[in-house]
Amino acid sequence: IVPMTLLANSSGFNWTVNLTEGSLVAFRAFANDTGGNTTGSSTQYFTVGFINNNVSTCTAEVLNLTLPNRIYHLNQSLTSIRNCFEVRADNITIDGHGYTITYSSANTLPGVLILSSAGSVNNLTVKNANFVTTSSDAAVRYESQRIGLTFFNNTVTLQTSASLPSSWLRLNNITSANISGNTFDYASADARPIVGIDSDGSNLFVYNNLFRVG
DSSP, rough: OOOOOTTTTTOOOOOOOOOTTOOOOOOEEEEEEEOOEEEEEEEEEEOOOOOEEOOOOOOSSOOESSSSEEEEEEEEEESOOSSSEOSSSEEEEEEEOOOEEEEEESOOOOOOOOOOOOOOOOOOOEESEEEEEESSSSSSEEEEOOOEEEEOOEEEOTTSSOHHHHHHOSSSSSSEEEEESOEEEESOOOOOSSSSSSSSSEEEEEEEEEEEOO
């Protein structure tokens, strides 16, 4: 409960309250008149949203995503000589908004990497992005046990000069993944699976994906 006191006929006041992202907040206002009568508004509920961040470059340095509960919005296409993103926190969303992520132009690294040294990192969403690579690595690679991956409405294109990756998404000990509505473009008819499992995986939902060859 946060008490706030106003003078009669007051307006235009602002208060700042520190809240946690994702928490549910109930708000209700009460007023007392000069006769001692109290009236209250109806209770209003709202959820504290995730913090939005715009991404405009990952040219030379990897973008380390270290803060939880963030949504990263691409506002232009990105090109990186290695992987573009390293995810090190829970509840991260990368929204490509139809822009292109050209990754690993000079290395063999994935577009989005979740390192084993990052510890437990859960609930990653990657959507609406176009991945393009000359690498033989996956668009997304998990290096240790994780819970929750959503890979939705993305396009992954392997350029003709590239070696084929063993799989488009390389997942290790993952629990719960939803991979749907994506397009995978191959430069040759030597196709590869969408998901490669380095170790145990469970609750993997892979459906409604399109493959295009040549």
